[in-house]
Amino acid sequence: MKTVKDAELRRQEILMTARELFIKKGYDKTSVNDILKVVDIAKGTFYYYFSSKEEVLEAIIIDIVEEGATKARRILNEQSIPLLNRIMMAMMAQKPDFEGSEEIKEELHKVENVKLHRIYLREMIKKMTPILEPLMLEGIDQGIFSIEYPTECIESILLLGHMMFDDSDVFEWTSDEFPKKIQAFLSNMERLLGTKKGELEILIQMFGQL
Amino acid sequence: MKTVKDAELRRQEILMTARELFIKKGYDKTSVNDILKVVDIAKGTFYYYFSSKEEVLEAIIIDIVEEGATKARRILNEQSIPLLNRIMMAMMAQKPDFEGSEEIKEELHKVENVKLHRIYLREMIKKMTPILEPLMLEGIDQGIFSIEYPTECIESILLLGHMMFDDSDVFEWTSDEFPKKIQAFLSNMERLLGTKKGELEILIQMFGQL
Numbered sequence: 001m002k003t004v005k006d007a008e009l010r011r012q013e014i015l016m017t018a019r020e021l022f023i024k025k026g027y028d029k030t031s032v033n034d035i036l037k038v039v040d041i042a043k044g045t046f047y048y049y050f051s052s053k054e055e056v057l058e059a060i061i062i063d064i065v066e067e068g069a070t071k072a073r074r075i076l077n078e079q080s081i082p083l084l085n086r087i088m089m090a091m092m093a094q095k096p097d098f099e100g101s102e103e104i105k106e107e108l109h110k111v112e113n114v115k116l117h118r119i120y121l122r123e124m125i126k127k128m129t130p131i132l133e134p135l136m137l138e139g140i141d142q143g144i145f146s147i148e149y150p151t152e153c154i155e156s157i158l159l160l161g162h163m164m165f166d167d168s169d170v171f172e173w174t175s176d177e178f179p180k181k182i183q184a185f186l187s188n189m190e191r192l193l194g195t196k197k198g199e200l201e202i203l204i205q206m207f208g209q210l
Numbered sequence: 211m212k213t214v215k216d217a218e219l220r221r222q223e224i225l226m227t228a229r230e231l232f233i234k235k236g237y238d239k240t241s242v243n244d245i246l247k248v249v250d251i252a253k254g255t256f257y258y259y260f261s262s263k264e265e266v267l268e269a270i271i272i273d274i275v276e277e278g279a280t281k282a283r284r285i286l287n288e289q290s291i292p293l294l295n296r297i298m299m300a301m302m303a304q305k306p307d308f309e310g311s312e313e314i315k316e317e318l319h320k321v322e323n324v325k326l327h328r329i330y331l332r333e334m335i336k337k338m339t340p341i342l343e344p345l346m347l348e349g350i351d352q353g354i355f356s357i358e359y360p361t362e363c364i365e366s367i368l369l370l371g372h373m374m375f376d377d378s379d380v381f382e383w384t385s386d387e388f389p390k391k392i393q394a395f396l397s398n399m400e401r402l403l404g405t406k407k408g409e410l411e412i413l414i415q416m417f418g419q420l
Contacts, residue, residue: 028238122380152394155381156370163369170332171365184362191401 011049013039015063018056027057027116058119065123068094072131083144084195087135088203091158094128095166096120121162129154139193146194153192160185221259223249225273228266237267237326268329275333278304282341293354294405297345298413301368304338305376306330331372339364349403356404363402370395 017038021030032053036046050056072090075081081089132154139145147153163170164185173181186200193200227248231240242263246256260266282300285291291299342364349355357363373380374395383391396410403410 118380122382125380148397149390149394152391152398156398159373159380160366160369163373170328170335170369172332180359181362184359187358188362188366188402191404192398194401 014046014049015060019060057116061116061119061123064096064120065127068096069127069131072128076135083135083139083142084199085203087132088206091161092206117167124162125155125158128158144195156192157189224256224259225266225270229270267326271326271329271333274306274330275337278306279337279341282338286345293345293349293352294409295413297342298416301371302416327377335365335368338368354405366402367399
C-alpha cells in the first residue's frame, strides 16, 4: 500500500528528473514523455501529481527559491552580526547556486530558459520581501535606515540586485565596468534605505570583486 | 534593376510581416517559411537580408525602441517645459504603444513572448540611457539633482520603471495596490535623483491613475 511518504518521494523524483532535463535539454525541448521515460512511470501517474509541464517548472522554481530563502533566514537570525551586514549577507546567500555548477548557470542564461528566469524573479521577490521586511523595520527603529515605504524599498533593491548582478544578459557590462557598477549599486541602496553616506561602501569587500 | 530604395523597402516589408506574425502566432510558433509565404519571396531573398529568425526579432525590437526614443527626444528638446516634467514625460512617452492595440499588448505579455520582452528591455536601456544622461547633468547644474553616478542612476530608474509598470507579470499588483506603488516609486526616484522631498510627487497626475 502506498503511504503519504511514498507519494511525496514520487513527487520529488519527478521534480528532480524534470529539473535535470530542463537544464540539459532546455524547457521547450523537454516533453512530459521525456520525463515519464526517465522516471519510468505511466502518464496517469504524472498527471496525478502535476497538471502540466508548466506546473512542474513552477514547482521546481518554488523549490529553488525556498532553498535560497532558507539560507537567508539562517543568516538573518544571527543576532550577533550587525544588521546591515546581515541583510547584505542574506541577499547574497539566497542566490540559487544550482549546485555550484558553472555549466548549469550558463545553461540557465541561454535565451530558451528566459521563461524559467522570469518565474524565478517573480517567486524570489514574493518570498524574500516578507523575510526582509522585519529587518527594515528593525533598521528604522535603530535609526540606521530612514524609509517611507519599506515593502517597496525591498522590492526595488531585490529587483535591481537580481537584474544587475545575477542575470547578466540585460546589462552587458564588461569586467572592467563591474567595480563602478557595484559601487553605484551600493550608493543607490544607501539612498533607497536612507542610510548615512558610505554606510554600505564598507561592505564592498563582500562582493569580492574589487 | 533593383535600387537601394527597393532593397530597403523589401527589408521593411519582411520586418512588418514578421512583426505581425510574431504577435499573432507567437515568436516560437512562427517559422521563416511562414514569413516567406506572406511576403511571397524565395528563401534566398530572406537570407540575403537576415541570417536567422532571431535576427529579424532583434531588428523589430530595435525599430520599436527607436520609435520610442524619437518620441522621447522630441519632448526632451522642448526647453520651455521644466526639466523634471520633461524627464518624466519623455520616460512615459518612450513606452512602445504597439499601435495602441490592447490586443497586441496582451499578446506580448504572454509567456511565449518573454524572449521578445527581454531583448526589448536590454535595447531600451541601451538606447535611452545616453539620451537621458545630458538631462541628469543639466539637473545637477541647476541644483535640482544631487547624483554621484548619473549613468547608473538612469539605468536603475529605467529598469525599475519598466519592470514595475510596463511589464506587469513580475509584480502581480492589484489595482488597489497601484496608487501606493506609484507613490513609492516616485519617492524612490526622488532619493535616487537626490531631489528635494516631494519634488516628484507633484508630477503624480501624469500617471493618471490616482
